[in-house]
Amino acid sequence: MAVDSLAGNAAVVAGGEMVTLEVFRYRPEEETEPVYQAYEVPVHKDWVVLDALNHIKDHLDGTLSFRWSCRMGVCGSCGMMVNGDATLTCATFVESLLPGPIRVGPLENFPVVRDLIIEMNDFMEKLESVKPWIIRDEEKSLEDGAYLQTPAQLADFKQFSMCINCLLCYAACPVYGLEPSFTGPAVIALAQRYNLDSRDQGAGERNAILNTDEGIWQCTLVGECSVVCPKDVDPAAAIQRYKVSSTLQWYQKLLMPWSGK
Amino acid sequence: MEMLSHDILIVGGGGAGLRAAIAVAEIDPSLNVAVVSKVYPMRSHTVSAEGGAAAVIGPDDSLDDHAYDTISGGDWLPDQDAVEAFVKEAPRELLQMEHWGCPWSRQPDGSVAVRSFGGMKIERTWFASDKTGFHMLHTLFQTSLKYDPIQRYDEWFVTKLLVDDGRCQGVVAIDLATGKVHGIRAKAVIVCTGGCGKVFPFTTNANIKNGDGMALAYRAGVPLKDMEFVQYHPTGLPFTGILITEATRSEGGHLLNKDGYRYLQDYDLGTPEPQPVLRSMELGPRDRLSQAFVKEQEKGRTLQGPYGDYVNLDIRHLGEKIINSKLPFVRELCLKYENIDPVKELIPVRPVVHYMMGGIHTDILGATPLEGLFAAGEVACVSINGANRLGSNSLTELLVFGARVGRAAAEYASRQKGNGAAVAAQAAEEVERIERQYLSGGGKGDKMVDIRQGMHAAMESGAGIYRSKASLQKSAQEISNLQDRIPGIRLDDSSQTFNTELVAAIELSYMLDVAEAIIASASQRTESRGSHQRTDYPDRDDNDFLAHSLAVRKPGAAPTIEYLPVTITRWPPGERVYGR
Numbered sequence: 001m002a003v004d005s006l007a008g009n010a011a012v013v014a015g016g017e018m019v020t021l022e023v024f025r026y027r028p029e030e031e032t033e034p035v036y037q038a039y040e041v042p043v044h045k046d047w048v049v050l051d052a053l054n055h056i057k058d059h060l061d062g063t064l065s066f067r068w069s070c071r072m073g074v075c076g077s078c079g080m081m082v083n084g085d086a087t088l089t090c091a092t093f094v095e096s097l098l099p100g101p102i103r104v105g106p107l108e109n110f111p112v113v114r115d116l117i118i119e120m121n122d123f124m125e126k127l128e129s130v131k132p133w134i135i136r137d138e139e140k141s142l143e144d145g146a147y148l149q150t151p152a153q154l155a156d157f158k159q160f161s162m163c164i165n166c167l168l169c170y171a172a173c174p175v176y177g178l179e180p181s182f183t184g185p186a187v188i189a190l191a192q193r194y195n196l197d198s199r200d201q202g203a204g205e206r207n208a209i210l211n212t213d214e215g216i217w218q219c220t221l222v223g224e225c226s227v228v229c230p231k232d233v234d235p236a237a238a239i240q241r242y243k244v245s246s247t248l249q250w251y252q253k254l255l256m257p258w259s260g261k
Numbered sequence: 262m263e264m265l266s267h268d269i270l271i272v273g274g275g276g277a278g279l280r281a282a283i284a285v286a287e288i289d290p291s292l293n294v295a296v297v298s299k300v301y302p303m304r305s306h307t308v309s310a311e312g313g314a315a316a317v318i319g320p321d322d323s324l325d326d327h328a329y330d331t332i333s334g335g336d337w338l339p340d341q342d343a344v345e346a347f348v349k350e351a352p353r354e355l356l357q358m359e360h361w362g363c364p365w366s367r368q369p370d371g372s373v374a375v376r377s378f379g380g381m382k383i384e385r386t387w388f389a390s391d392k393t394g395f396h397m398l399h400t401l402f403q404t405s406l407k408y409d410p411i412q413r414y415d416e417w418f419v420t421k422l423l424v425d426d427g428r429c430q431g432v433v434a435i436d437l438a439t440g441k442v443h444g445i446r447a448k449a450v451i452v453c454t455g456g457c458g459k460v461f462p463f464t465t466n467a468n469i470k471n472g473d474g475m476a477l478a479y480r481a482g483v484p485l486k487d488m489e490f491v492q493y494h495p496t497g498l499p500f501t502g503i504l505i506t507e508a509t510r511s512e513g514g515h516l517l518n519k520d521g522y523r524y525l526q527d528y529d530l531g532t533p534e535p536q537p538v539l540r541s542m543e544l545g546p547r548d549r550l551s552q553a554f555v556k557e558q559e560k561g562r563t564l565q566g567p568y569g570d571y572v573n574l575d576i577r578h579l580g581e582k583i584i585n586s587k588l589p590f591v592r593e594l595c596l597k598y599e600n601i602d603p604v605k606e607l608i609p610v611r612p613v614v615h616y617m618m619g620g621i622h623t624d625i626l627g628a629t630p631l632e633g634l635f636a637a638g639e640v641a642c643v644s645i646n647g648a649n650r651l652g653s654n655s656l657t658e659l660l661v662f663g664a665r666v667g668r669a670a671a672e673y674a675s676r677q678k679g680n681g682a683a684v685a686a687q688a689a690e691e692v693e694r695i696e697r698q699y700l701s702g703g704g705k706g707d708k709m710v711d712i713r714q715g716m717h718a719a720m721e722s723g724a725g726i727y728r729s730k731a732s733l734q735k736s737a738q739e740i741s742n743l744q745d746r747i748p749g750i751r752l753d754d755s756s757q758t759f760n761t762e763l764v765a766a767i768e769l770s771y772m773l774d775v776a777e778a779i780i781a782s783a784s785q786r787t788e789s790r791g792s793h794q795r796t797d798y799p800d801r802d803d804n805d806f807l808a809h810s811l812a813v814r815k816p817g818a819a820p821t822i823e824y825l826p827v828t829i830t831r832w833p834p835g836e837r838v839y840g841r
């Protein structure tokens with residue numbers, strides 16, 4: 001996006017109004033404990049919190065570190081805690097947080113690499129663990145053309161395919177905070193995205209991974225994941241649906257042990 | 262120094278890089294392939310593409326029609342053998358994405374739906390509502406996880422290509438989390454780092470689009486091809502530059518000047534009809550629409566806003582149902598970032614830098630003139646896009662040429678033995694250079710933001726939609742002055758751990774090299790063709806310039822520009838006709 005270099009010309013809300021950002025700082029080579037550092041930033045009508053952070057980086061303190069890329073809410077890089085809420089900083093307007101101060105920290109429930117940058121290896125491993133790809137008993141060859149999938153069949157899983165992996169739901173999830181082994185909202189929603197895809201036959205394989213305490217059963221249905229999700233993926237619904245279908249499968253197996261997967 | 266080692270190393274984990282990685286893993290699972298990306302792959306800029314991906318699917322369509330639209334859209338600069346290969350392999354690649362789970366939008370009977378797009382005379386653009394790039398990227402990334410041979414270096418940033426004995430044999434990269442600089446050997450290197458929109462101030466491109474791969478290849482002596490061709494997309498939101506997809510117009514949106522008049526009718530783009538007409542008016546090509554905006558601005562018929570002049574995009578008449586089903590992301594972006602609801606209100610838009618037609622010079626397989634170095638996607642110039650890319654050809658391009666380059670590199674790598682000792686010494690030298698140039702505190706005190714804004718000003722004023730000898734000369738001088746200031750950059754941050762300031766400084770040096778190539782190529786091309794419009798040479802000149810420019814770097818001086826004839830197979834150069 002173009003914001004950084006146009007910032008100097010941006011329309012100012014009130015002449016010279018400033019706001020204080022209190023930003024979480026942690027540099028492992030310099031600090032043993034995190035500190036909050038205050039920066040005074042001009043108030044611009046069109047600025048989001050990410051623009052304010054970039055202003056700090058460009059003009060006040062080049063050492064402040066954070067991830068960002070698309071500035072249009074689709075790459076999933078810039079999730080942080082803003083005044084205690086997990087949010088995409090590219091979609092949170094400074095004006096909505098006045099008069100401040102605005103407190104910006106790294107996403108909760110993750111180890112901090114530095115400043116606002118969290119360590120996300122755990123999430124990446126979990127994402128891979130649920131086999132998020134189409135699994136078929138028999139692959140159809142390309143020569144046989146496309147799978148038919150009606151708009152209604154597409155709608156069955158489309159919502160769960162909208163996740164941008166921004167990790168806000170992990171920062172908001174009290175269970176993940178206490179039990180880091182919990183698979184967590186986004187990854188369960190992703191597993192459901194494939195389970196519910198009419199082209200996929202891998203639900204049984206994924207069930208072996210997910211139908212465990214760490215998988216889905218640790219979820220206590222607090223529902224914060226769906227509240228903070230910027231893309232309306234509704235992971236809580238995915239988990240609930242998964243629990244219901246797993247329970248049904250369990251009963252089915254109990255009553256009809258010959259009934260396959 | 263200790264070196265990591267792979268058979269094939271892919272730089273960049275966006276659509277092209279991931280498609281290439283899968284192609285390698287499928288063709289020869291014994292090859293050890295790794296993807297190095299400065300961001301986690303699903304953050305790559307492919308994620309932002311909205312409208313769709315073109316490939317012939319319907320019985321009323323033909324490969325020749327897709328080829329003709331692409332070639333005429335590119336103002337006869339595309340290489341026609343490359344375009345023919347592209348349109349032929351396109352349907353299979355999109356079908357492959359379907360089998361991998363891409364949630365393509367569907368017809369009621371369950372078959373894949375297509376929509377119309379600018380410059381295309383038949384509906385052939387496959388789409389996943391208006392988040393096609395997002396769904397393609399996540400599908401590719403998730404699918405790539407099932408291939409064991411594919412390894413990843415996430416958040417590693419490449420600073421140099423290792424070249425010895427006339428062959429590219431690896432890279433040097435910083436592991437951002439630790440700050441440790443590593444040499445990585447490879448028998449073949451594939452560059453898939455995307456474009457360089459961030460050399461301009463007003464762009465749809467993400468922060469990571471800094472021309473990294475273009476500069477890496479350019480510094481290794483590989484020519485950059487057709488760099489003067491920079492695409493302005495006609496409809497970006499003012500201030501943020503957020504893209505409002507062309508699909509708004511294929512669904513029937515209108516562009517209106519300050520009088521509410523569909524001004525495109527004044528620019529040889531057809532006559533206004535209530536329903537969208539293919540290859541006409543709002544469904545004309547992007548270069549012509551962006552140029553029409555400038556002409557309209559000169560006539561004083563645009564509107565003035567706090568972030569420059571704009572026109573209005575009107576989609577209100579499509580109704581809430583169509584907007585929600587076909588253009589939900591457009592509505593979300595307008596509501597979140599402009600505080601307007603396009604169901605009821607006009608969308609302010611202006612032309613915005615979007616895409617590089619030019620890039621690393623490759624052949625039809627993705628091989629560059631430097632043995633062992635390959636490229637695909639926006640970073641490369643094959644060329645199928647010529648002087649102006651058609652919307653929805655780029656997502657298809659990264660699949661077709663990503664797959665091609667993966668196969669070509671696999672074939673090449675399987676013939677190579679190990680590489681020489683010289684690359685380890687080069688890698689050690691690069692580690693020392695980074696430390697000395699950026700982290701030793703030796704800078705004289707230039708702030709990066711000043712250099713970056715200087716570059717932006719030079720590019721916008723001198724190398725924008727319309728250029729001239731005078732404007733380009735002035736910008737060339739400014740860019741050269743800014744390059745001289747790079748060694749004096751002062752970094753606040755000397756930390757090893759995730760030093761984003763160091764990355765930004767190296768990216769800035771990449772962007773200045775790319776800017777230099779854009780300006781030099783634009784200066785030498787004394788004609789107007791597609792997106793390259795010279796006010797001092799307003800006509801196309803097929804006698805002298807039916808040719809690709811090749812910018813070759815000369816350290817300390819302006820690059821030299823050579824020319825390579827365009828490959829013409831079946832479509833002799835003709836007039837670009839839209840709306841008549």
